[in-house]
Every structure is written in structure tokens, then in C-alpha cells.
Amino acid sequence: MSRAKGAVVGIGELKPQRLTSGVTTLEMIAEVSRLAVLDAGLEPAAIDGLLVGPQVGETPQHVPATIAEYLGLAPTMA
Incomplete structure (x- = not known):
């Protein structure tokens, strides 16, 4: 995805x-x-980026990478 x-x-x-x-x-x-x-209606391979906003209650470390792994994504930006 371009900027x-x-x-x-x-x-x-x-x-x-x-x-x-x-x-x-x-x-x-x-x-x-x-x-x-x-x-x-997307296949995981079609998703090339993942943004996750701040959350309350748990440490935000590695949340985008963890979600990407859970969903079977390989984004170039997370």
C-alpha cells in the first residue's frame, strides 16, 4: 500500500x-x-498493513504483531 x-x-x-x-x-x-x-471479504494475503489504536488494561507492546499472527497476516507495516 502506498502512502x-x-x-x-x-x-x-x-x-x-x-x-x-x-x-x-x-x-x-x-x-x-x-x-x-x-x-x-478479504483473504489474509491481501492485507498489507495493520494499525491498532491504544487500549486500556494491558500493555500495548507488540499488539499489532500479535494480532497479525493471530489472523494469519504478514503485513509489511504493523
């Missing part, structure tokens, strides 16, 4: 809940990412 061209082509959403016992922030990010890929 001038980028697109959000799918979305994922989880049902709002007050408590998420037994589910980590990283697991929720991974699931909503998986849903966005499904919504977009």
Missing part, C-alpha cells in the same frame, strides 16, 4: 457488556479484527 492510498474496507463490532470476565483485551481486539476481515 497516498489506504482504505478501511471492513468493520467488526462486539456486543457491549459491562463485564468481560475470562476475556482479555487482546482477545477482544483479535476477535473484532477477525470480524472486520470477514466483513471485508
Whole structure:
């Protein structure tokens, strides 16, 4: 993807809940990412970049790389 061209082509959403016992922030990010890929109708090989916004509750280290691995992606930028 060139710098001038980028697109959000799918979305994922989880049902709002007050408590998420037994589910980590990283697991929720991974699931909503998986849903966005499904919504977009893309094959993992077509995704060349991954951006993950800040999250609360867990250390943000390596979150994009972890999500990329979970989804079977090999982005050139994460």
C-alpha cells in the first residue's frame, strides 16, 4: 500500500457488556479484527498493513504483531 492510498474496507463490532470476565483485551481486539476481515471479504494475503489504536488494561507492546499472527497476516507495516 502506498502512502497516498489506504482504505478501511471492513468493520467488526462486539456486543457491549459491562463485564468481560475470562476475556482479555487482546482477545477482544483479535476477535473484532477477525470480524472486520470477514466483513471485508478479504483473504489474509491481501492485507498489507495493520494499525491498532491504544487500549486500556494491558500493555500495548507488540499488539499489532500479535494480532497479525493471530489472523494469519504478514503485513509489511504493523
